Amino acid sequence: MNVLMVGDIVGGPGRTIFARYVGGLKRRGEVDVVIANAENAAGGKGLSRVLADELFAAGADVITLGDHTWDQKDIVSYIGTERRLIRPANFAPGCPGRGFVTVETPKGRVTVLNLVGRVFMPPFDCPFRAADAILGKEPALGKVILVDMHAEATSEKIALGRYLDGRVSAVVGTHTHVQTSDEALLPKKTAYITDLGMTGPKDSVLGRDLPSVLSKFLTGMSCKFEIADKDVMLEGAWIDIDEQTGRARxxxxIRERLEST
Ligand SMILES: [Fe+2]
Ligand SMILES: [Fe+2]
Incomplete structure:
Protein backbone atom coordinates (compact mmCIF):
# COMPACT_ATOMS: atom_id res chain seq x y z
CA MET A 1 0.00 0.00 0.00
CA ASN A 2 1.33 3.39 -1.06
CA VAL A 3 0.62 5.98 1.63
CA LEU A 4 1.34 9.70 1.35
CA MET A 5 1.45 11.69 4.58
CA VAL A 6 1.59 15.46 4.13
CA GLY A 7 3.04 18.00 6.59
CA ASP A 8 1.15 21.03 7.93
CA ILE A 9 -0.71 22.76 5.08
CA VAL A 10 -0.36 26.53 5.51
CA GLY A 11 -2.80 28.99 3.94
CA GLY A 12 -3.79 29.40 0.30
CA PRO A 13 -0.32 28.59 -1.09
CA GLY A 14 -0.28 25.31 0.85
CA ARG A 15 -3.76 24.38 -0.34
CA THR A 16 -2.86 25.18 -3.93
CA ILE A 17 0.22 22.97 -4.08
CA PHE A 18 -1.61 20.20 -2.22
CA ALA A 19 -4.42 20.22 -4.78
CA ARG A 20 -2.02 20.29 -7.71
CA TYR A 21 0.33 17.57 -6.47
CA VAL A 22 -2.18 15.21 -4.88
CA GLY A 23 -4.73 15.74 -7.66
CA GLY A 24 -2.13 14.53 -10.17
CA LEU A 25 -1.21 11.51 -8.07
CA LYS A 26 -4.85 10.49 -7.70
CA ARG A 27 -5.61 10.93 -11.40
CA ARG A 28 -2.64 8.74 -12.29
CA GLY A 29 -3.49 6.15 -9.61
CA GLU A 30 -0.09 6.54 -7.97
CA VAL A 31 -1.27 6.69 -4.36
CA ASP A 32 -3.62 4.51 -2.31
CA VAL A 33 -4.33 6.84 0.59
CA VAL A 34 -3.44 10.45 1.43
CA ILE A 35 -3.33 11.81 5.00
CA ALA A 36 -2.81 15.55 5.44
CA ASN A 37 -2.31 17.71 8.51
CA ALA A 38 -4.33 20.88 7.88
CA GLU A 39 -4.24 22.71 11.21
CA ASN A 40 -2.92 25.89 9.50
CA ALA A 41 -4.88 25.72 6.24
CA ALA A 42 -7.17 28.68 7.06
CA GLY A 43 -4.78 31.64 6.85
CA GLY A 44 -2.42 29.87 9.25
CA LYS A 45 -5.09 29.46 11.91
CA GLY A 46 -7.01 26.24 12.01
CA LEU A 47 -9.32 24.83 9.37
CA SER A 48 -12.81 25.89 8.32
CA ARG A 49 -15.61 23.73 6.99
CA VAL A 50 -15.30 25.13 3.47
CA LEU A 51 -11.55 24.56 3.37
CA ALA A 52 -11.85 21.04 4.79
CA ASP A 53 -14.26 20.21 1.98
CA GLU A 54 -11.83 21.78 -0.51
CA LEU A 55 -8.99 19.55 0.74
CA PHE A 56 -11.17 16.42 0.61
CA ALA A 57 -12.17 17.30 -2.96
CA ALA A 58 -8.48 17.81 -3.79
CA GLY A 59 -7.63 14.27 -2.69
CA ALA A 60 -7.19 14.11 1.09
CA ASP A 61 -8.62 10.84 2.43
CA VAL A 62 -8.18 11.80 6.09
CA ILE A 63 -7.36 15.22 7.58
CA THR A 64 -5.58 15.53 10.93
CA LEU A 65 -5.27 18.60 13.15
CA GLY A 66 -3.29 19.83 16.16
CA ASP A 67 -3.06 22.68 18.66
CA HIS A 68 -4.81 25.04 16.20
CA THR A 69 -7.88 22.78 15.91
CA TRP A 70 -10.41 25.23 17.35
CA ASP A 71 -9.11 28.47 15.77
CA GLN A 72 -11.99 28.60 13.25
CA LYS A 73 -15.32 28.59 15.06
CA ASP A 74 -17.33 26.67 12.49
CA ILE A 75 -15.10 23.61 12.91
CA VAL A 76 -16.66 23.02 16.34
CA SER A 77 -20.03 22.07 14.88
CA TYR A 78 -18.60 20.56 11.68
CA ILE A 79 -16.06 18.14 13.14
CA GLY A 80 -18.73 15.87 14.58
CA THR A 81 -20.40 15.50 11.20
CA GLU A 82 -17.37 14.64 9.05
CA ARG A 83 -15.72 11.42 10.18
CA ARG A 84 -12.69 11.82 7.88
CA LEU A 85 -11.71 14.97 9.82
CA ILE A 86 -10.05 14.05 13.13
CA ARG A 87 -8.42 16.01 15.97
CA PRO A 88 -5.92 14.81 18.59
CA ALA A 89 -7.29 11.90 20.60
CA ASN A 90 -5.77 13.24 23.84
CA PHE A 91 -7.81 16.44 23.89
CA ALA A 92 -9.92 16.68 27.06
CA PRO A 93 -12.90 14.34 27.30
CA GLY A 94 -16.02 16.09 26.01
CA CYS A 95 -14.35 17.93 23.14
CA PRO A 96 -16.24 17.57 19.85
CA GLY A 97 -14.97 15.17 17.21
CA ARG A 98 -12.87 12.03 17.43
CA GLY A 99 -9.17 11.25 17.61
CA PHE A 100 -9.07 8.38 15.15
CA VAL A 101 -10.91 7.07 12.12
CA THR A 102 -10.92 3.88 10.09
CA VAL A 103 -11.47 4.26 6.34
CA GLU A 104 -11.74 1.74 3.53
CA THR A 105 -9.31 2.05 0.62
CA PRO A 106 -8.81 -0.05 -2.53
CA LYS A 107 -5.98 -1.82 -0.70
CA GLY A 108 -7.95 -2.42 2.48
CA ARG A 109 -8.74 -0.84 5.80
CA VAL A 110 -6.63 2.03 7.16
CA THR A 111 -6.85 3.58 10.61
CA VAL A 112 -5.46 7.05 11.26
CA LEU A 113 -4.77 8.18 14.83
CA ASN A 114 -4.02 11.81 15.71
CA LEU A 115 -2.18 12.75 18.94
CA VAL A 116 -0.76 16.00 20.31
CA GLY A 117 2.34 16.37 22.51
CA ARG A 118 2.59 17.91 25.96
CA VAL A 119 6.19 19.18 26.03
CA PHE A 120 6.38 22.96 25.28
CA MET A 121 2.69 22.78 24.33
CA PRO A 122 -0.60 23.72 26.06
CA PRO A 123 -1.78 21.15 28.62
CA PHE A 124 -3.29 18.06 27.01
CA ASP A 125 -3.94 14.55 28.31
CA CYS A 126 -1.20 11.93 27.97
CA PRO A 127 -0.68 10.94 24.30
CA PHE A 128 0.99 7.64 25.24
CA ARG A 129 -1.99 6.46 27.32
CA ALA A 130 -4.45 7.82 24.74
CA ALA A 131 -2.75 5.66 22.10
CA ASP A 132 -2.82 2.63 24.42
CA ALA A 133 -6.53 3.09 25.06
CA ILE A 134 -7.39 3.14 21.37
CA LEU A 135 -4.99 0.44 20.19
CA GLY A 136 -5.89 -1.86 23.07
CA LYS A 137 -9.64 -1.56 23.14
CA GLU A 138 -11.01 -0.54 19.79
CA PRO A 139 -12.06 -3.43 17.57
CA ALA A 140 -11.71 -3.50 13.78
CA LEU A 141 -8.86 -1.03 13.41
CA GLY A 142 -7.33 -3.22 10.71
CA LYS A 143 -3.65 -3.96 10.10
CA VAL A 144 -2.59 -0.60 8.71
CA ILE A 145 -2.48 2.06 11.44
CA LEU A 146 -0.95 5.50 10.82
CA VAL A 147 -0.21 7.94 13.66
CA ASP A 148 0.19 11.72 13.33
CA MET A 149 1.99 12.88 16.50
CA HIS A 150 1.60 16.65 16.46
CA ALA A 151 4.26 17.88 18.86
CA GLU A 152 7.06 20.37 19.45
CA ALA A 153 9.71 18.30 21.23
CA THR A 154 11.80 15.86 19.20
CA SER A 155 12.28 13.72 22.33
CA GLU A 156 8.55 13.26 22.84
CA LYS A 157 8.01 12.29 19.21
CA ILE A 158 10.92 9.85 19.12
CA ALA A 159 9.77 8.32 22.43
CA LEU A 160 6.25 7.83 21.07
CA GLY A 161 7.62 6.25 17.91
CA ARG A 162 9.63 3.77 19.95
CA TYR A 163 6.67 3.18 22.30
CA LEU A 164 4.40 2.25 19.40
CA ASP A 165 7.04 0.38 17.35
CA GLY A 166 5.55 -2.89 16.13
CA ARG A 167 2.02 -1.89 17.14
CA VAL A 168 1.36 0.57 14.31
CA SER A 169 2.52 0.92 10.70
CA ALA A 170 3.85 4.48 10.96
CA VAL A 171 4.42 7.30 13.41
CA VAL A 172 5.03 10.67 11.78
CA GLY A 173 5.52 13.99 13.50
CA THR A 174 3.92 17.30 12.53
CA HIS A 175 3.73 20.84 14.03
CA THR A 176 7.27 22.26 13.75
CA HIS A 177 6.95 23.00 10.00
CA VAL A 178 10.60 21.96 9.62
CA GLN A 179 11.24 18.60 7.97
CA THR A 180 13.68 16.29 9.73
CA SER A 181 16.10 13.91 8.00
CA ASP A 182 15.69 10.98 10.41
CA GLU A 183 13.15 8.92 8.46
CA ALA A 184 13.71 5.25 9.25
CA LEU A 185 12.16 1.89 9.84
CA LEU A 186 12.22 1.25 13.60
CA PRO A 187 13.37 -2.21 14.82
CA LYS A 188 9.86 -3.73 14.70
CA LYS A 189 9.09 -2.25 11.26
CA THR A 190 7.16 0.87 12.15
CA ALA A 191 8.01 3.70 9.74
CA TYR A 192 9.08 6.85 11.55
CA ILE A 193 10.00 10.50 10.92
CA THR A 194 10.20 13.20 13.59
CA ASP A 195 8.60 15.87 11.40
CA LEU A 196 7.06 15.76 7.93
CA GLY A 197 7.72 19.47 7.42
CA MET A 198 5.43 22.11 5.93
CA THR A 199 3.25 22.42 2.85
CA GLY A 200 3.36 26.12 2.10
CA PRO A 201 5.66 29.06 1.37
CA LYS A 202 9.24 28.32 2.41
CA ASP A 203 10.41 31.95 1.97
CA SER A 204 8.89 32.78 5.36
CA VAL A 205 9.03 32.01 9.06
CA LEU A 206 7.08 28.75 9.31
CA GLY A 207 4.79 29.98 6.50
CA ARG A 208 4.26 33.48 7.85
CA ASP A 209 5.47 36.67 6.21
CA LEU A 210 8.96 37.61 7.49
CA PRO A 211 8.36 41.33 8.33
CA SER A 212 5.38 40.64 10.59
CA VAL A 213 7.16 37.86 12.49
CA LEU A 214 10.32 39.94 12.85
CA SER A 215 8.27 42.84 14.18
CA LYS A 216 6.79 40.56 16.85
CA PHE A 217 10.24 39.35 17.91
CA LEU A 218 11.76 42.81 17.92
CA THR A 219 8.99 44.65 19.75
CA GLY A 220 7.14 41.93 21.66
CA MET A 221 3.90 43.50 20.44
CA SER A 222 1.29 41.19 19.00
CA CYS A 223 0.56 41.76 15.35
CA LYS A 224 -1.27 40.00 12.57
CA PHE A 225 0.86 37.42 10.80
CA GLU A 226 0.28 37.41 7.06
CA ILE A 227 0.82 34.23 5.05
CA ALA A 228 3.87 34.43 2.78
CA ASP A 229 3.57 33.44 -0.87
CA LYS A 230 6.97 32.61 -2.32
CA ASP A 231 8.91 29.39 -2.82
CA VAL A 232 5.92 27.13 -2.20
CA MET A 233 6.66 23.49 -1.48
CA LEU A 234 4.85 20.36 -0.39
CA GLU A 235 6.66 18.31 2.25
CA GLY A 236 5.79 14.93 3.66
CA ALA A 237 6.68 11.28 3.34
CA TRP A 238 5.85 8.29 1.20
CA ILE A 239 5.37 5.12 3.19
CA ASP A 240 5.17 1.68 1.59
CA ILE A 241 3.24 -0.74 3.81
CA ASP A 242 2.56 -4.45 3.53
CA GLU A 243 -1.23 -4.39 3.91
CA GLN A 244 -1.32 -8.07 4.92
CA THR A 245 0.83 -7.55 8.02
CA GLY A 246 0.62 -3.78 8.59
CA ARG A 247 4.42 -3.59 8.65
CA ALA A 248 6.18 -0.81 6.80
CA ARG A 249 8.65 -1.70 4.05
CA ILE A 254 9.63 14.29 -0.06
CA ARG A 255 9.89 17.99 -0.88
CA GLU A 256 8.04 19.01 -4.04
CA ARG A 257 8.23 22.54 -5.44
CA LEU A 258 5.28 24.34 -7.00
CA GLU A 259 6.15 25.07 -10.59
CA SER A 260 4.65 28.36 -11.74
CA THR A 261 2.77 27.69 -14.94
FE1 LIG B 1 0.70 22.91 15.61
FE1 LIG C 1 1.31 23.79 12.23
Whole structure:
Protein backbone atom coordinates (compact mmCIF):
# COMPACT_ATOMS: atom_id res chain seq x y z
CA MET A 1 0.00 0.00 0.00
CA ASN A 2 1.33 3.39 -1.06
CA VAL A 3 0.62 5.98 1.63
CA LEU A 4 1.34 9.70 1.35
CA MET A 5 1.45 11.69 4.58
CA VAL A 6 1.59 15.46 4.13
CA GLY A 7 3.04 18.00 6.59
CA ASP A 8 1.15 21.03 7.93
CA ILE A 9 -0.71 22.76 5.08
CA VAL A 10 -0.36 26.53 5.51
CA GLY A 11 -2.80 28.99 3.94
CA GLY A 12 -3.79 29.40 0.30
CA PRO A 13 -0.32 28.59 -1.09
CA GLY A 14 -0.28 25.31 0.85
CA ARG A 15 -3.76 24.38 -0.34
CA THR A 16 -2.86 25.18 -3.93
CA ILE A 17 0.22 22.97 -4.08
CA PHE A 18 -1.61 20.20 -2.22
CA ALA A 19 -4.42 20.22 -4.78
CA ARG A 20 -2.02 20.29 -7.71
CA TYR A 21 0.33 17.57 -6.47
CA VAL A 22 -2.18 15.21 -4.88
CA GLY A 23 -4.73 15.74 -7.66
CA GLY A 24 -2.13 14.53 -10.17
CA LEU A 25 -1.21 11.51 -8.07
CA LYS A 26 -4.85 10.49 -7.70
CA ARG A 27 -5.61 10.93 -11.40
CA ARG A 28 -2.64 8.74 -12.29
CA GLY A 29 -3.49 6.15 -9.61
CA GLU A 30 -0.09 6.54 -7.97
CA VAL A 31 -1.27 6.69 -4.36
CA ASP A 32 -3.62 4.51 -2.31
CA VAL A 33 -4.33 6.84 0.59
CA VAL A 34 -3.44 10.45 1.43
CA ILE A 35 -3.33 11.81 5.00
CA ALA A 36 -2.81 15.55 5.44
CA ASN A 37 -2.31 17.71 8.51
CA ALA A 38 -4.33 20.88 7.88
CA GLU A 39 -4.24 22.71 11.21
CA ASN A 40 -2.92 25.89 9.50
CA ALA A 41 -4.88 25.72 6.24
CA ALA A 42 -7.17 28.68 7.06
CA GLY A 43 -4.78 31.64 6.85
CA GLY A 44 -2.42 29.87 9.25
CA LYS A 45 -5.09 29.46 11.91
CA GLY A 46 -7.01 26.24 12.01
CA LEU A 47 -9.32 24.83 9.37
CA SER A 48 -12.81 25.89 8.32
CA ARG A 49 -15.61 23.73 6.99
CA VAL A 50 -15.30 25.13 3.47
CA LEU A 51 -11.55 24.56 3.37
CA ALA A 52 -11.85 21.04 4.79
CA ASP A 53 -14.26 20.21 1.98
CA GLU A 54 -11.83 21.78 -0.51
CA LEU A 55 -8.99 19.55 0.74
CA PHE A 56 -11.17 16.42 0.61
CA ALA A 57 -12.17 17.30 -2.96
CA ALA A 58 -8.48 17.81 -3.79
CA GLY A 59 -7.63 14.27 -2.69
CA ALA A 60 -7.19 14.11 1.09
CA ASP A 61 -8.62 10.84 2.43
CA VAL A 62 -8.18 11.80 6.09
CA ILE A 63 -7.36 15.22 7.58
CA THR A 64 -5.58 15.53 10.93
CA LEU A 65 -5.27 18.60 13.15
CA GLY A 66 -3.29 19.83 16.16
CA ASP A 67 -3.06 22.68 18.66
CA HIS A 68 -4.81 25.04 16.20
CA THR A 69 -7.88 22.78 15.91
CA TRP A 70 -10.41 25.23 17.35
CA ASP A 71 -9.11 28.47 15.77
CA GLN A 72 -11.99 28.60 13.25
CA LYS A 73 -15.32 28.59 15.06
CA ASP A 74 -17.33 26.67 12.49
CA ILE A 75 -15.10 23.61 12.91
CA VAL A 76 -16.66 23.02 16.34
CA SER A 77 -20.03 22.07 14.88
CA TYR A 78 -18.60 20.56 11.68
CA ILE A 79 -16.06 18.14 13.14
CA GLY A 80 -18.73 15.87 14.58
CA THR A 81 -20.40 15.50 11.20
CA GLU A 82 -17.37 14.64 9.05
CA ARG A 83 -15.72 11.42 10.18
CA ARG A 84 -12.69 11.82 7.88
CA LEU A 85 -11.71 14.97 9.82
CA ILE A 86 -10.05 14.05 13.13
CA ARG A 87 -8.42 16.01 15.97
CA PRO A 88 -5.92 14.81 18.59
CA ALA A 89 -7.29 11.90 20.60
CA ASN A 90 -5.77 13.24 23.84
CA PHE A 91 -7.81 16.44 23.89
CA ALA A 92 -9.92 16.68 27.06
CA PRO A 93 -12.90 14.34 27.30
CA GLY A 94 -16.02 16.09 26.01
CA CYS A 95 -14.35 17.93 23.14
CA PRO A 96 -16.24 17.57 19.85
CA GLY A 97 -14.97 15.17 17.21
CA ARG A 98 -12.87 12.03 17.43
CA GLY A 99 -9.17 11.25 17.61
CA PHE A 100 -9.07 8.38 15.15
CA VAL A 101 -10.91 7.07 12.12
CA THR A 102 -10.92 3.88 10.09
CA VAL A 103 -11.47 4.26 6.34
CA GLU A 104 -11.74 1.74 3.53
CA THR A 105 -9.31 2.05 0.62
CA PRO A 106 -8.81 -0.05 -2.53
CA LYS A 107 -5.98 -1.82 -0.70
CA GLY A 108 -7.95 -2.42 2.48
CA ARG A 109 -8.74 -0.84 5.80
CA VAL A 110 -6.63 2.03 7.16
CA THR A 111 -6.85 3.58 10.61
CA VAL A 112 -5.46 7.05 11.26
CA LEU A 113 -4.77 8.18 14.83
CA ASN A 114 -4.02 11.81 15.71
CA LEU A 115 -2.18 12.75 18.94
CA VAL A 116 -0.76 16.00 20.31
CA GLY A 117 2.34 16.37 22.51
CA ARG A 118 2.59 17.91 25.96
CA VAL A 119 6.19 19.18 26.03
CA PHE A 120 6.38 22.96 25.28
CA MET A 121 2.69 22.78 24.33
CA PRO A 122 -0.60 23.72 26.06
CA PRO A 123 -1.78 21.15 28.62
CA PHE A 124 -3.29 18.06 27.01
CA ASP A 125 -3.94 14.55 28.31
CA CYS A 126 -1.20 11.93 27.97
CA PRO A 127 -0.68 10.94 24.30
CA PHE A 128 0.99 7.64 25.24
CA ARG A 129 -1.99 6.46 27.32
CA ALA A 130 -4.45 7.82 24.74
CA ALA A 131 -2.75 5.66 22.10
CA ASP A 132 -2.82 2.63 24.42
CA ALA A 133 -6.53 3.09 25.06
CA ILE A 134 -7.39 3.14 21.37
CA LEU A 135 -4.99 0.44 20.19
CA GLY A 136 -5.89 -1.86 23.07
CA LYS A 137 -9.64 -1.56 23.14
CA GLU A 138 -11.01 -0.54 19.79
CA PRO A 139 -12.06 -3.43 17.57
CA ALA A 140 -11.71 -3.50 13.78
CA LEU A 141 -8.86 -1.03 13.41
CA GLY A 142 -7.33 -3.22 10.71
CA LYS A 143 -3.65 -3.96 10.10
CA VAL A 144 -2.59 -0.60 8.71
CA ILE A 145 -2.48 2.06 11.44
CA LEU A 146 -0.95 5.50 10.82
CA VAL A 147 -0.21 7.94 13.66
CA ASP A 148 0.19 11.72 13.33
CA MET A 149 1.99 12.88 16.50
CA HIS A 150 1.60 16.65 16.46
CA ALA A 151 4.26 17.88 18.86
CA GLU A 152 7.06 20.37 19.45
CA ALA A 153 9.71 18.30 21.23
CA THR A 154 11.80 15.86 19.20
CA SER A 155 12.28 13.72 22.33
CA GLU A 156 8.55 13.26 22.84
CA LYS A 157 8.01 12.29 19.21
CA ILE A 158 10.92 9.85 19.12
CA ALA A 159 9.77 8.32 22.43
CA LEU A 160 6.25 7.83 21.07
CA GLY A 161 7.62 6.25 17.91
CA ARG A 162 9.63 3.77 19.95
CA TYR A 163 6.67 3.18 22.30
CA LEU A 164 4.40 2.25 19.40
CA ASP A 165 7.04 0.38 17.35
CA GLY A 166 5.55 -2.89 16.13
CA ARG A 167 2.02 -1.89 17.14
CA VAL A 168 1.36 0.57 14.31
CA SER A 169 2.52 0.92 10.70
CA ALA A 170 3.85 4.48 10.96
CA VAL A 171 4.42 7.30 13.41
CA VAL A 172 5.03 10.67 11.78
CA GLY A 173 5.52 13.99 13.50
CA THR A 174 3.92 17.30 12.53
CA HIS A 175 3.73 20.84 14.03
CA THR A 176 7.27 22.26 13.75
CA HIS A 177 6.95 23.00 10.00
CA VAL A 178 10.60 21.96 9.62
CA GLN A 179 11.24 18.60 7.97
CA THR A 180 13.68 16.29 9.73
CA SER A 181 16.10 13.91 8.00
CA ASP A 182 15.69 10.98 10.41
CA GLU A 183 13.15 8.92 8.46
CA ALA A 184 13.71 5.25 9.25
CA LEU A 185 12.16 1.89 9.84
CA LEU A 186 12.22 1.25 13.60
CA PRO A 187 13.37 -2.21 14.82
CA LYS A 188 9.86 -3.73 14.70
CA LYS A 189 9.09 -2.25 11.26
CA THR A 190 7.16 0.87 12.15
CA ALA A 191 8.01 3.70 9.74
CA TYR A 192 9.08 6.85 11.55
CA ILE A 193 10.00 10.50 10.92
CA THR A 194 10.20 13.20 13.59
CA ASP A 195 8.60 15.87 11.40
CA LEU A 196 7.06 15.76 7.93
CA GLY A 197 7.72 19.47 7.42
CA MET A 198 5.43 22.11 5.93
CA THR A 199 3.25 22.42 2.85
CA GLY A 200 3.36 26.12 2.10
CA PRO A 201 5.66 29.06 1.37
CA LYS A 202 9.24 28.32 2.41
CA ASP A 203 10.41 31.95 1.97
CA SER A 204 8.89 32.78 5.36
CA VAL A 205 9.03 32.01 9.06
CA LEU A 206 7.08 28.75 9.31
CA GLY A 207 4.79 29.98 6.50
CA ARG A 208 4.26 33.48 7.85
CA ASP A 209 5.47 36.67 6.21
CA LEU A 210 8.96 37.61 7.49
CA PRO A 211 8.36 41.33 8.33
CA SER A 212 5.38 40.64 10.59
CA VAL A 213 7.16 37.86 12.49
CA LEU A 214 10.32 39.94 12.85
CA SER A 215 8.27 42.84 14.18
CA LYS A 216 6.79 40.56 16.85
CA PHE A 217 10.24 39.35 17.91
CA LEU A 218 11.76 42.81 17.92
CA THR A 219 8.99 44.65 19.75
CA GLY A 220 7.14 41.93 21.66
CA MET A 221 3.90 43.50 20.44
CA SER A 222 1.29 41.19 19.00
CA CYS A 223 0.56 41.76 15.35
CA LYS A 224 -1.27 40.00 12.57
CA PHE A 225 0.86 37.42 10.80
CA GLU A 226 0.28 37.41 7.06
CA ILE A 227 0.82 34.23 5.05
CA ALA A 228 3.87 34.43 2.78
CA ASP A 229 3.57 33.44 -0.87
CA LYS A 230 6.97 32.61 -2.32
CA ASP A 231 8.91 29.39 -2.82
CA VAL A 232 5.92 27.13 -2.20
CA MET A 233 6.66 23.49 -1.48
CA LEU A 234 4.85 20.36 -0.39
CA GLU A 235 6.66 18.31 2.25
CA GLY A 236 5.79 14.93 3.66
CA ALA A 237 6.68 11.28 3.34
CA TRP A 238 5.85 8.29 1.20
CA ILE A 239 5.37 5.12 3.19
CA ASP A 240 5.17 1.68 1.59
CA ILE A 241 3.24 -0.74 3.81
CA ASP A 242 2.56 -4.45 3.53
CA GLU A 243 -1.23 -4.39 3.91
CA GLN A 244 -1.32 -8.07 4.92
CA THR A 245 0.83 -7.55 8.02
CA GLY A 246 0.62 -3.78 8.59
CA ARG A 247 4.42 -3.59 8.65
CA ALA A 248 6.18 -0.81 6.80
CA ARG A 249 8.65 -1.70 4.05
CA UNK A 250 10.05 1.74 3.34
CA UNK A 251 9.72 5.44 4.17
CA UNK A 252 11.06 8.28 2.04
CA UNK A 253 10.61 11.95 2.75
CA ILE A 254 9.63 14.29 -0.06
CA ARG A 255 9.89 17.99 -0.88
CA GLU A 256 8.04 19.01 -4.04
CA ARG A 257 8.23 22.54 -5.44
CA LEU A 258 5.28 24.34 -7.00
CA GLU A 259 6.15 25.07 -10.59
CA SER A 260 4.65 28.36 -11.74
CA THR A 261 2.77 27.69 -14.94
FE1 LIG B 1 0.70 22.91 15.61
FE1 LIG C 1 1.31 23.79 12.23
Missing amino acids: RISR
